[in-house]
Amino acid sequence: MTSPLTPRATDFPRWYQDVITQAELADNGPVRGTMVIRPWGYAIWERMQAELDDRIKAAGADNAYFPIFIPQSYLQREAEHVEGFSPELAVVTYGGGKQLEEPVVVRPTSETVINSFFAKWIQSYRDLPLLINQWANVVRWELRPRLFLRTSEFLWQEGHTAHATEPEAREYALRILRDVYLATMVDVLAVPVLTGHKTARERFAGAIRTWTLEAMMGDGKALQMGTSHELGQNFAKAFAIQFSSEMGSQEYVWQTSWGASTRLVGALIMAHGDDAGLRLPPALAPVQVVVVLVRDEGGAREAATALVDDLRRAGHRVRLDDRVGTSFGRRSVEWELKGVPARVDVGPRDLASGQVTLVRRDVQSKRSVAVGGVVAEVALDLAAAQQALYAEATARQAERTQRVKNLDEVAEVAALGFAVVPWDAVGTAGEAELANGGFSVRCLQAADGSLAGADDEPGLLAVVAKAY
């Protein structure tokens, strides 16, 4: 039987589509650009949500919910914001069978509604900082949609905060970048990321600074995994968010906003997937171990059920596959496509000698293990798989990243990966030229790869790549 997937080397975008179909992650919705997230895809998203949500709460933010409909006039209050988003807005002009007096925008992001309430809630320095997060869907009308990566409606988390001082706001934006996003990407998704800030061209509409996390996919292209913005006082002034300081003066707040979306599911597919399907890092996987009952004979069912219990007691997320009416080969392929990190095959043949077969998805290794040793061995496999996926992605990124000196050398390197070039050698004009060639400056960093402040700092490096 041939693989159900187009090999990555043959056609990477086609492979990506095949994985989504075959692993039952998502379908296209009836309206162009919309997406139906199927149970397996949603389970993965729920795991991402849980990991992000824990860290967001640890950073002190509370969840709340704001409406999906926003008065059109709200968006117009911040000049850059409206200019940035107007091309991709969905606008409702009819409701209840009548033309609306003021059209209503379906939120593309919630800065405007949320800040209109921040203005109401914030009176005093004692009300600060105000740290709010919301889990929601947003709509940005897309001309060229791709499942998970770019859809007209997507799910995300958006954080919005207000602070008394600029340094405090900046520190919070960076804290989210590091403690929420970077930690989740690296420790859970096992995806190495570069962090830096966006050029003026790539910055969020209405922000004074956009911090970003950029990852390299299996084909060398870049994907933005999350962003954390410093909004300065732009929205504070547009929405009159003022507070009485300790000195009794009226001050505008300093703000941040930050988001990560279902695009992360796409990132996971493209960062770790292989020609046999998805490969989920154990820390993320909704099912870490699948126990496959090969045949319902010779006490195999009892042994499989007992192993499921043992593995669960050891703290793993476990599923029993006892669909013995479906051939073993088919079931094996299914779990490989879905990317479950570890598989335990329990059948009468092995069991006769007190053994089962352990299969590791990431490296496709297979070995016999005594029933009594399964829990310990699985734990080792899961830890090793998590580590190996991160190492593999890191090696690829290192291999495909090259320092270059000038704009002329960028295209060749960026065609296959990341070109790191002095920002001085690119500049705003060079950035526009690169855009014509399909390249973009993913982020700016200090010379040692650390975070830098402004675009005009000396010695900045630009990371240039093709991007999703």
Added chain:
RNA sequence: CGGGGAGUAGCGCAGCGGUAGCGCACCUGCUUUGGGAGCAGGAGGUCGGGGGUUCGAAUCCCCCCUCCCCGACCA
């Protein structure tokens, strides 16, 4: 919006004037079950829509719609 393709069974496709087909998937039965099982039987279609040419149109002509790929914007 500019350029290039495609709409036929759930999915992938063939057929290109003369009875609507193939592979996979699906249903039933039997045999199977340690890497996508085999055999037999079965169900499933306004051939994207409208108009025209013709004795006869999935097939030829005209109009419309939709989708996909490549270029200008984006989590």
